Amino acid sequence: MLRILHKLFNLVCIKFKEVEPNSMTVYLDMSATSPVLPEVVELMNKFFLEEFGNAGSRTHEFGARAKKAVEQARLQVADVIGVDKSEVIFTSGATESNNLAILGLKEFALEHNKRHIVTTKIEHKAVLEPIEHLVKHGFEVTYLDIDKSGIVRPEALKAALRDDTVLVSIMHVNNETGSIQPINNLCDTMKDHDAYFHVDAAQSYGKLSEELSNSRVDFISVSAHKVYGPMGVGALIMRRRDFTRPPLKPIMFGGGQERSLRPGTLPVPLVVGFGLACDIANKNADDWQKKALKIKEKLIMELDKLGAVYNGDNSSPFMVNFSIQGVNSEAAMVSLKGIAAVSNGSACTSSSYTPSHVLTAMGLSDERIAGAIRVSWSPMTDEIPTLEIAEQLKRLKV
16 A cells, blocks of 8 residues: 555656746746735735734734734725725635626616626626626627727727616736727726726736726726736725715625625735735836836847737737747747747636637737737846747747
């Protein structure tokens, strides 16, 4: 029996070594997730090991200190775009926040006979699928067309708005192309309409936050792990209109936490880590953008020599999506193992081999989509091995 267990243990170790990442590989998939800042880990450890109270416990000092820490984190998240901390609802991440913003309006929409939603064909599945769920319950959807730029045209939004439009949901920075949507222009388009405006800001919050400060944006979805905080926590920011909270209803039940909108015990260590990550991002955003842009310019300089075409205009300084004629993305990712960890699309659908719905909606050719590679980095990325990446891609050209 012991020999059998020993053999099994050795097999597990061998398999582990097979998938263990090369220590020289540079991680360039920050759009999927990012490492947690060291100071954030340090603070979280304190709340895991020492200040482990439940923020909902009101009978002792452990709970009181946890509650105080949560409220401090709420303020730090709110300060990124200058909202009141009471407008921050903690969730498990942007996916849950998207669901709450979209499905939470269902009761209001039905009561006021407003069953029309406007969105785009390039949204994250965490937006498209909740909307598809509402369609099964009698809602109508207008999907705005997107051209090769990957940018939403405000005039297209204006044409789509109807008297019964209850919600407009348009992401800020696309998770595949990095294209930045003109949030201020879209807000201007909606200024005389009472539809609620939801923005999935998972890729931009804390890094490209300026336009999110526009008070016409009603709902903002955020994930901590995209802003160098921990996985498993995020927020829905819901702005008041004339001091009135948006008419959201909970989509889960079981407690009165988070203003009765999101039940469940708050994960205090994750929440305080999220808060600190937002605070650090808020203080360093300008410098981070400048550093990220320098990395991008250097990479593009080498890609241009290979005849790369770029998928999406006005893209984030933190990522680039490109295609090179004759280079298949799957082959490129294999070729770059040991050099750089890149991707060919959204991590949430990477197990699916269907073409990117984002690039398809942009009207790109099948060959261009099959060759699309996403490279994304953070301000903590010291150096991208641009020459090595370019050399490997050059070898793949057929």
